[in-house]
Amino acid sequence: MKFFIDTANLEQIKEAQDLGILDGVTTNPSLMAKEGITGKDNILKHYKNICEIVDGDVSAEVIATDFDNMIKEGEELASLNNQIVVKLPMIKDGVKAAKYFSNKGIKTNVTLVFSAGQALLAAKAGATYVSPFLGRLDDISTDGLNLISEIRDIYDNYDFSTEILAASIRHTMHIIDCAKIGADVITSPLSSITGLLKHPLTDIGLDKFLNDHKKGN
Ligand code: E4P
Secondary structure, eight states, X not given: OEEEEEOOOXXXXXXXXXXXXXXXXXXXXXXXXXXXXXXXXXXXXXXHHHHHHXXXXXXXXXXXXXXXXXXXXXXXXXXXXXXXXXXXXXXXHHHHHHHHXXXXXXXXXXXXXXXXXXXXXXXXXXXXXXXXXXXXXXXXXXXXXXXXXXXXXXXXXXXXXOEEEEBSOOSXXXXXXXXXXXXXXXXXXXXHHHHTTOOHHHHHHHHHHHHHHHHTO
Protein backbone atom coordinates (compact mmCIF):
# COMPACT_ATOMS: atom_id res chain seq x y z
CA MET A 1 0.00 0.00 0.00
CA LYS A 2 1.31 3.45 -0.93
CA PHE A 3 1.35 6.25 1.65
CA PHE A 4 0.57 9.77 0.42
CA ILE A 5 0.43 12.80 2.71
CA ASP A 6 -2.65 15.00 2.39
CA THR A 7 -1.31 18.52 2.91
CA ALA A 8 0.27 21.51 1.22
CA ASN A 9 2.46 22.19 4.30
CA LEU A 10 6.09 21.90 3.19
CA GLU A 11 7.43 21.16 6.70
CA GLN A 12 5.02 18.27 7.16
CA ILE A 13 5.82 16.93 3.69
CA LYS A 14 9.56 17.07 4.55
CA GLU A 15 8.93 15.30 7.87
CA ALA A 16 7.04 12.45 6.17
CA GLN A 17 9.66 12.23 3.41
CA ASP A 18 12.46 12.04 6.02
CA LEU A 19 10.64 9.15 7.70
CA GLY A 20 11.33 7.20 4.50
CA ILE A 21 7.78 5.95 3.99
CA LEU A 22 6.33 8.60 1.70
CA ASP A 23 5.13 7.70 -1.80
CA GLY A 24 3.44 10.94 -2.79
CA VAL A 25 1.36 14.00 -1.90
CA THR A 26 -2.24 15.06 -2.43
CA THR A 27 -3.42 18.64 -2.19
CA ASN A 28 -6.69 20.40 -2.83
CA PRO A 29 -7.71 24.07 -3.04
CA SER A 30 -8.68 24.13 0.66
CA LEU A 31 -5.28 22.74 1.73
CA MET A 32 -3.47 25.32 -0.44
CA ALA A 33 -5.57 28.15 1.04
CA LYS A 34 -4.85 26.84 4.56
CA GLU A 35 -1.13 27.42 3.90
CA GLY A 36 -1.86 30.92 2.60
CA ILE A 37 -0.89 29.99 -0.98
CA THR A 38 -2.99 32.19 -3.27
CA GLY A 39 -2.69 33.50 -6.82
CA LYS A 40 -1.84 31.37 -9.85
CA ASP A 41 1.93 32.02 -9.88
CA ASN A 42 2.34 31.23 -6.17
CA ILE A 43 0.24 28.09 -6.50
CA LEU A 44 2.29 26.80 -9.47
CA LYS A 45 5.53 27.60 -7.63
CA HIS A 46 4.28 25.77 -4.54
CA TYR A 47 3.59 22.63 -6.59
CA LYS A 48 7.14 22.82 -7.95
CA ASN A 49 8.49 23.12 -4.39
CA ILE A 50 6.50 20.06 -3.30
CA CYS A 51 7.87 18.07 -6.27
CA GLU A 52 11.41 18.95 -5.19
CA ILE A 53 10.82 17.45 -1.72
CA VAL A 54 9.22 14.13 -2.72
CA ASP A 55 10.03 11.51 -5.33
CA GLY A 56 6.48 10.28 -6.01
CA ASP A 57 3.21 11.53 -7.45
CA VAL A 58 1.87 14.97 -6.48
CA SER A 59 -1.84 15.61 -7.10
CA ALA A 60 -2.63 19.17 -8.22
CA GLU A 61 -6.31 20.03 -8.50
CA VAL A 62 -7.86 22.04 -11.33
CA ILE A 63 -10.22 24.87 -10.42
CA ALA A 64 -12.11 24.90 -13.74
CA THR A 65 -15.37 22.98 -13.94
CA ASP A 66 -15.80 22.98 -17.75
CA PHE A 67 -13.97 20.62 -20.10
CA ASP A 68 -11.99 23.19 -22.14
CA ASN A 69 -10.62 25.02 -19.13
CA MET A 70 -9.93 21.78 -17.24
CA ILE A 71 -7.77 20.68 -20.17
CA LYS A 72 -5.98 24.03 -20.35
CA GLU A 73 -5.36 24.12 -16.60
CA GLY A 74 -4.46 20.42 -16.38
CA GLU A 75 -1.94 20.67 -19.21
CA GLU A 76 -0.29 23.64 -17.53
CA LEU A 77 -0.10 21.74 -14.22
CA ALA A 78 1.23 18.59 -15.89
CA SER A 79 3.95 20.59 -17.65
CA LEU A 80 5.39 21.72 -14.29
CA ASN A 81 6.92 18.32 -13.49
CA ASN A 82 6.32 14.71 -14.54
CA GLN A 83 5.41 13.91 -10.91
CA ILE A 84 2.23 16.00 -11.26
CA VAL A 85 -1.09 14.12 -11.31
CA VAL A 86 -3.99 16.23 -12.59
CA LYS A 87 -6.76 16.13 -10.00
CA LEU A 88 -10.24 16.39 -11.51
CA PRO A 89 -13.64 16.62 -9.80
CA MET A 90 -16.14 13.77 -10.32
CA ILE A 91 -18.50 15.66 -12.60
CA LYS A 92 -19.40 15.00 -16.24
CA ASP A 93 -16.65 17.24 -17.65
CA GLY A 94 -14.20 15.81 -15.11
CA VAL A 95 -14.82 12.30 -16.47
CA LYS A 96 -14.38 13.57 -20.04
CA ALA A 97 -11.15 15.29 -19.03
CA ALA A 98 -9.89 12.10 -17.30
CA LYS A 99 -10.41 10.23 -20.58
CA TYR A 100 -8.64 13.00 -22.53
CA PHE A 101 -5.60 12.98 -20.23
CA SER A 102 -5.54 9.18 -20.09
CA ASN A 103 -5.30 9.08 -23.91
CA LYS A 104 -2.39 11.52 -23.70
CA GLY A 105 -0.56 9.50 -21.04
CA ILE A 106 -1.04 12.20 -18.36
CA LYS A 107 -1.81 10.87 -14.88
CA THR A 108 -5.13 11.80 -13.25
CA ASN A 109 -6.80 11.58 -9.86
CA VAL A 110 -10.61 11.74 -9.93
CA THR A 111 -11.63 13.33 -6.66
CA LEU A 112 -14.79 13.91 -4.60
CA VAL A 113 -15.96 10.33 -5.13
CA PHE A 114 -18.76 9.19 -2.83
CA SER A 115 -20.31 6.20 -4.62
CA ALA A 116 -19.33 2.96 -6.34
CA GLY A 117 -20.98 4.17 -9.55
CA GLN A 118 -18.77 7.26 -9.63
CA ALA A 119 -15.70 5.07 -9.07
CA LEU A 120 -16.77 2.78 -11.92
CA LEU A 121 -17.00 5.77 -14.29
CA ALA A 122 -13.57 7.04 -13.21
CA ALA A 123 -12.05 3.62 -13.99
CA LYS A 124 -13.83 3.44 -17.36
CA ALA A 125 -12.35 6.87 -18.19
CA GLY A 126 -8.87 5.49 -17.47
CA ALA A 127 -8.13 7.53 -14.34
CA THR A 128 -4.82 6.69 -12.68
CA TYR A 129 -6.32 7.17 -9.21
CA VAL A 130 -9.84 7.39 -7.82
CA SER A 131 -10.31 9.21 -4.51
CA PRO A 132 -13.25 8.02 -2.38
CA PHE A 133 -13.63 10.34 0.66
CA LEU A 134 -14.21 7.97 3.53
CA GLY A 135 -14.07 10.45 6.42
CA ARG A 136 -16.66 12.75 4.87
CA LEU A 137 -19.02 9.76 4.47
CA ASP A 138 -18.43 8.75 8.10
CA ASP A 139 -19.21 12.37 9.05
CA ILE A 140 -22.75 11.91 7.70
CA SER A 141 -23.32 8.51 9.35
CA THR A 142 -22.52 6.52 6.21
CA ASP A 143 -19.92 3.74 6.24
CA GLY A 144 -16.96 5.11 4.27
CA LEU A 145 -14.98 1.86 4.55
CA ASN A 146 -17.87 -0.01 2.94
CA LEU A 147 -17.45 2.18 -0.13
CA ILE A 148 -13.73 1.30 -0.32
CA SER A 149 -14.69 -2.42 -0.16
CA GLU A 150 -17.29 -2.04 -2.91
CA ILE A 151 -14.84 -0.28 -5.20
CA ARG A 152 -12.17 -2.95 -4.48
CA ASP A 153 -14.63 -5.71 -5.50
CA ILE A 154 -15.70 -3.91 -8.67
CA TYR A 155 -12.16 -3.10 -9.80
CA ASP A 156 -10.99 -6.66 -9.09
CA ASN A 157 -13.93 -8.13 -11.05
CA TYR A 158 -12.69 -6.42 -14.21
CA ASP A 159 -8.98 -5.92 -13.52
CA PHE A 160 -9.28 -2.14 -13.78
CA SER A 161 -5.84 -0.58 -13.40
CA THR A 162 -7.18 2.55 -11.64
CA GLU A 163 -5.71 2.69 -8.13
CA ILE A 164 -8.00 3.20 -5.15
CA LEU A 165 -6.67 6.21 -3.24
CA ALA A 166 -8.53 6.28 0.07
CA ALA A 167 -8.90 9.96 0.97
CA SER A 168 -10.36 12.02 3.79
CA ILE A 169 -8.59 9.81 6.35
CA ARG A 170 -9.32 10.93 9.91
CA HIS A 171 -7.33 8.55 12.14
CA THR A 172 -4.97 5.58 12.33
CA MET A 173 -7.74 2.94 12.23
CA HIS A 174 -8.87 4.27 8.86
CA ILE A 175 -5.37 3.51 7.54
CA ILE A 176 -5.32 0.00 9.05
CA ASP A 177 -8.83 -0.81 7.79
CA CYS A 178 -7.94 0.45 4.30
CA ALA A 179 -4.89 -1.84 4.33
CA LYS A 180 -7.11 -4.80 5.32
CA ILE A 181 -9.55 -4.03 2.50
CA GLY A 182 -6.76 -3.64 -0.04
CA ALA A 183 -6.87 0.05 -0.91
CA ASP A 184 -3.89 0.73 -3.18
CA VAL A 185 -3.06 4.08 -1.56
CA ILE A 186 -4.05 6.07 1.49
CA THR A 187 -3.67 9.82 1.70
CA SER A 188 -3.56 11.06 5.24
CA PRO A 189 -2.67 13.96 7.50
CA LEU A 190 0.78 13.55 9.07
CA SER A 191 -0.74 12.99 12.53
CA SER A 192 -2.50 9.77 11.46
CA ILE A 193 0.65 8.46 9.77
CA THR A 194 2.88 9.11 12.80
CA GLY A 195 0.07 7.80 15.04
CA LEU A 196 0.84 4.35 13.61
CA LEU A 197 4.20 4.48 15.42
CA LYS A 198 2.68 4.59 18.86
CA HIS A 199 2.26 1.72 21.31
CA PRO A 200 2.70 2.06 25.10
CA LEU A 201 4.27 -1.43 25.34
CA THR A 202 6.97 -0.30 22.87
CA ASP A 203 7.83 2.66 25.14
CA ILE A 204 7.72 0.54 28.34
CA GLY A 205 9.79 -2.21 26.69
CA LEU A 206 12.40 0.22 25.39
CA ASP A 207 12.73 1.91 28.81
CA LYS A 208 13.31 -1.49 30.43
CA PHE A 209 15.90 -2.54 27.83
CA LEU A 210 17.83 0.71 28.28
CA ASN A 211 17.67 0.55 32.10
CA ASP A 212 18.80 -3.10 32.13
CA HIS A 213 21.64 -2.21 29.77
CA LYS A 214 22.74 0.60 32.16
CA LYS A 215 22.66 -1.81 35.16
CA GLY A 216 24.83 -4.34 33.35
CA ASN A 217 27.49 -1.75 32.43
C1 E4P B 1 -7.65 14.21 -0.83
O1 E4P B 1 -7.31 14.16 -1.96
C2 E4P B 1 -8.76 15.02 -0.34
O2 E4P B 1 -8.69 16.28 -0.88
C3 E4P B 1 -8.76 15.04 1.15
O3 E4P B 1 -8.37 13.78 1.64
C4 E4P B 1 -10.04 15.54 1.76
O4 E4P B 1 -9.95 15.36 3.15
P1 E4P B 1 -10.93 16.09 4.19
O5 E4P B 1 -12.28 15.44 4.10
O6 E4P B 1 -10.28 15.86 5.52
O7 E4P B 1 -10.97 17.54 3.79
